[in-house]
Amino acid sequence: MWVHPQFDPIALKIGPLAIHWYGLTYLAAFGLFMFLAGRRVAQPWNAAAGWNRRDVDDLLFFGVLGVVLGGRLGYVLFYKPAYYLQHPLEILAVWQGGMAFHGGLLGVIVAMALFARLRGRSFFAVTDLIAPCVPTGLAAGRLGNFINGELWGRAADPSLPWAMVFPQAQDGGIARHPSQLYQFFGEGLLLFVWLWFYARKPRATGAVSGMFLIGYGLLRFAAEYFREPDSFLGLRALNLSQGQWLSLPMIAAGILIWALAQRAGKR
Numbered sequence: 001m002w003v004h005p006q007f008d009p010i011a012l013k014i015g016p017l018a019i020h021w022y023g024l025t026y027l028a029a030f031g032l033f034m035f036l037a038g039r040r041v042a043q044p045w046n047a048a049a050g051w052n053r054r055d056v057d058d059l060l061f062f063g064v065l066g067v068v069l070g071g072r073l074g075y076v077l078f079y080k081p082a083y084y085l086q087h088p089l090e091i092l093a094v095w096q097g098g099m100a101f102h103g104g105l106l107g108v109i110v111a112m113a114l115f116a117r118l119r120g121r122s123f124f125a126v127t128d129l130i131a132p133c134v135p136t137g138l139a140a141g142r143l144g145n146f147i148n149g150e151l152w153g154r155a156a157d158p159s160l161p162w163a164m165v166f167p168q169a170q171d172g173g174i175a176r177h178p179s180q181l182y183q184f185f186g187e188g189l190l191l192f193v194w195l196w197f198y199a200r201k202p203r204a205t206g207a208v209s210g211m212f213l214i215g216y217g218l219l220r221f222a223a224e225y226f227r228e229p230d231s232f233l234g235l236r237a238l239n240l241s242q243g244q245w246l247s248l249p250m251i252a253a254g255i256l257i258w259a260l261a262q263r264a265g266k267r
Contacts, residue, residue: 001164003164004149006167007147022144025141029137029141030064032136032140033063033130033136034056036136036196037059040129040132040133040199041055041056045202055119058115059112059129062115063112068104070107070110071099071104072098072103073107074103074104074107075100075103076091078100079242080098101138102247105250122205124209124261125205127206127212128203128205131208131211135191135195136189138187138191139184142181142183142187142188143184145180145183146178146184149166149168152166152176152180156175156176156177160177162181164176164177179223179226179228182223190219191216191219195215204265205261206257207265209254209257210255210258210260212254213257214250214251214258215254217247217250218247218251221243221244221251224243224247227241229242
């Protein structure tokens with residue numbers, strides 16, 4: 001078995017200033033978005049629709065607000081509503097951790113709807129543009145989870161070549177799946193490759209957005225079978241985790257959006 005390397009969460013310290021690896025993964029996510037979105041607006045059909053580099057800067061600004069506010073509120077509402085109802089001031093303590101992807105997604109949806117309204121664009125035209133640029137940011141975040149040794153996987157067969165002990169788990173050093181890396185490769189790199197190639201030619205409006213929801217929902221649902229459920233939640237109905245239950249409506253919405261896009265495209 002491997003043992004988690006126990007990386008120092010602080011990448012660089014200059015006097016009282018400490019730069020954490022997790023913060024650097026967020027910077028990497030934003031940098032990758034800028035690069036990839038810049039490539040997207042340069043594609044002939046997007047350039048013909050009036051997209052330009054300035055739009056990328058504004059999309060990043062709106063997206064960051066959506067990710068941070070939505071991710072935090074999603075964690076509060078989806079995972080620990082009773083606790084934060086008793087400790088409302090701690091909702092603002094984002095430095096203590098606690099972000100939820102599904103909440104971040106809802107936050108980004110609201111932010112992109114606002115952006116679309118202000119720019120007089122179709123909502124799905126905006127989300128189609130940015131959808132292929134999102135998975136690399138997810139990959140960066142999962143890498144940050146692995147560096148921090150958090151969100152570890154469920155118990156694994158010790159003979160599994162990549163089984164790993166996470167000392168932070170305080171469970172006697174049992175072998176576990178490095179589920180952060182599964183998610184890094186799945187909903188990060190694999191989803192990026194699929195969406196990037198899918199969006200390499202013009203698609204019906206909404207098709208790329210629908211495909212993102214389907215792809216992420218399926219990959220996250222599968223990864224949850226290897227990820228240890230949150231200790232304060234455990235497994236929910238039908239032995240599914242909270243993440244799996246939140247992924248199901250994503251998959252359903254993605255299928256509906258994609259199907260409607262194909263139907264409208266044929267018209």
